[in-house]
Amino acid sequence: MTTSDSNKTKRGTLTIAGSGIASVGHITLGTLSYIKESDKIFYLVCDPVTEAFIHDNSTADCFDLSVFYDKTKGRYDSYIQMCEVMLKAVRTGHDVLGVFYGHPGVFVSPSHRAIAVARQEGYSAKMLPGISAEDYMFADLEFDPALSGCKTCEATEILLRDKPLDPTLQNIIWQVGSVGVVDMEFSKSKFHLLVDRLEKDFGPDHKIVHYIGAVLPQSATMMDTFTIADLRKEDVAKQFGTISTFYIPPRDERPINPAMAEAFGSPGAPLKLKSLVKWTGPKLNVSTAYGPHERDVIAQIDTHVAPEGRKKQHTSAAMKKFMTDLALKPKLLEQYKLDPVAVVESVEGLSNEEKIRLKSASDGPADVLTFVPT
Template sequence: MIKRAMTHKGSLVVVGTGIQLGGHLTLEAQAHITHAEKVLYVSGSKIMGDWIVSLNKTAESLAHFYAPDKPRAATYSDMADTIVAAVRGGQRVCAVFYGHPGVFVQPSHEAIQKARAEGFDAKMLPGISAEDCLFADLGFDPADHGCQSFEATDFLIRTRIFDPYSTLIIWQIETIGQLNQKTEVGRNGLHVLVEYLQKSYTATHPVTVYQAAELPVQQPFIHTCPLAHLADAPIPHVATLYVPPLHEKPLDPAMLTKLGLRTEKR
């Protein structure tokens, strides 16, 4: 009898840790981390990394790809290539990123696309992002006024059009204009952001610098100041900016009529 050789085909699942150590990890994500043949991770902190290793001894950090003068895009490609190489090697790979693994995370999407292009099974599971924490901690519903979310540098270099009557959320305000691995908060970039926002809001419009708690014992960092003071405000090592709407946008009478929500006066 000829024995047919068993070929073990690699696969990839990408999961997120959530923002807060332990409590934000979904049961599904935890099961994938625990049972993977190889875990590769990018964690928000050393303690988060240690915890991932405690769940699966094969876990290996991809943080060594970061380097001070290396463009972030090159770092992300190296991470994606390393993940796909492990899949190619025939392993069931779990790649772990902090927060939601597909929100403001380039290597996770790149690895999935490359693995699928080579015929491997690859999928992503959702996780709790910084924005999810922001809705909870700052206490507003994105449904109320609509909600726009931008990456800070992209927002400025493409002069993104936005509606100041809707909520505005700006990510990565600590690294504005920095394409390499950051060393310190980019105050010049914050000045440019304030200048751009002041075309749509008054100098006294309140803005909130936000950092969700990363440990169960921590409180979120919430600092509200007038827009004009933002560039000098305390900025944590990771921070997201919340800009509330100017005020309620007036209703459009023609649209109300079109939708049958109001009958036109005769």
């Protein structure tokens, strides 16, 4: 398994992947393919079902990185140790997979450190995307970050560096239950300082949503709404833990810039642009789903004709299977990148045209390989 890194002189490789939040169900096909093919797996997941799934779907040696956590140890120290055990396996020539819950690049310190060090030492390293708590939140709360914009920040970082919270944006605040905590003693959280800040920026009556995505299949997602003033109540504050996230909807709407409206060419242009994100779902709906314009557009469906030149899939079963295998079999993809001609010649059922296209190992769009005009 390799990456696009130019330096490939050393045998070991490092791939960092995410298991998502919801147990097993958030593991992508790409991550699963690396679980099946890696030599050594190091994981930090948030539930025993995902842990068991990793063991059951791998022939590799699997190691639980959570052993490095300790209440008397700084989290940064734990992250250094997690990183180093992965790198040690890479240095001995193994194809190493690190699996972290959520997205492996979102609020995951050891993943970034491990990749950076591995590359500096000449090893191939890369990160696979995963489903983060924020992605999960977009689905559960049904809001679109494109509507009014969205800002994401960690609670302690907001306070420590006095970072602005914009009342005209949707604000997402992570780790609200561990404000100012650098170890595993989360009871030391300075949550009241965050409440002070929220009250200053939004006022005591503005509503926020406390969000925790469900992990196990039988669990329920937490989506509780409070006013900022409610957050000062002891029975409310004790509900917030290390995986709690706040969603703060906009309080104000930023006015249209007249000069920019003129630059767009007409006074109505910004309104047309805004209509692209008018409908945001049932929970945060700002407009009717079936107004006059929507009904008119729907009425045109029965007479709609596909545009000329539209492309449709037209390829052999062998081509479809080979492209799928490249996506889901990391070692096959490595072989293909090293010697596309030899790999393509070993595949039965490809047409001559398909072989020519595949042998070029093109970086172009997928339709160059698998689609032709109808």
